[in-house]
Amino acid sequence: MTVDVMTRLRDFYAAEAAYLTEGAEFEQMAAHLAPDVVMYQASSLPYGGEWHGHEGFRRFIAAMGDNWDGLWFDEQQFVSDRDRVVVYSRGRLRARRTGRTLETSLLQWISFRDGLITEFRPYYHDTSAVLAALTE
Incomplete structure (x- = not known):
């Protein structure tokens, strides 16, 4: 049975949110x-x-958590085909060390194989703004 990529992605996002917040x-x-x-x-x-494999992904999530203590999506839009989804996200992140909130957007190119996510390629609107929010 083939898993729809949008169903898989939404289920992943729900599991990610539960991991990060619960x-x-x-x-x-x-x-x-x-x-x-x-x-x-x-x-x-x-x-x-x-960040490679499940262990690499676990370390990535930990590194993100070391830098950000809040993430809220105000808008998300999805474009998909059989094996790829492009996600436009607009939202806010709060830096753990500085307490600054960054309002930003990004695109993610997410690829799938056999119904599982194989890669995430995020493209930030402004990485210098990300760094500025994280820097004391």
Whole structure:
């Protein structure tokens, strides 16, 4: 049975939110990720680089949590085909160390294989604004 990519993505987002805000098990989120998933982040960010596999994704989420203690989406739009989804997100993040809130947007290119997420490629509107919010 083929899993619809939008259903998979929405289920992943729900599991991610439960992990970040309710302390749900990482495995609930990982169930939506291919074993060889890759998260790509802009190298200029404190959590930049490539994060490989479930363990890499776990470390990425921890690095994000070290930098941000709040994330709210005010708008999301989705465009999908069989194996890819592009997500436009507009929202706010609150920096853990500075307490600053950043209002920003980003696009994510998310790829799937066999109904599982294989890669995330976020494109930030302004990485310098992200860094400014994180810098004391």
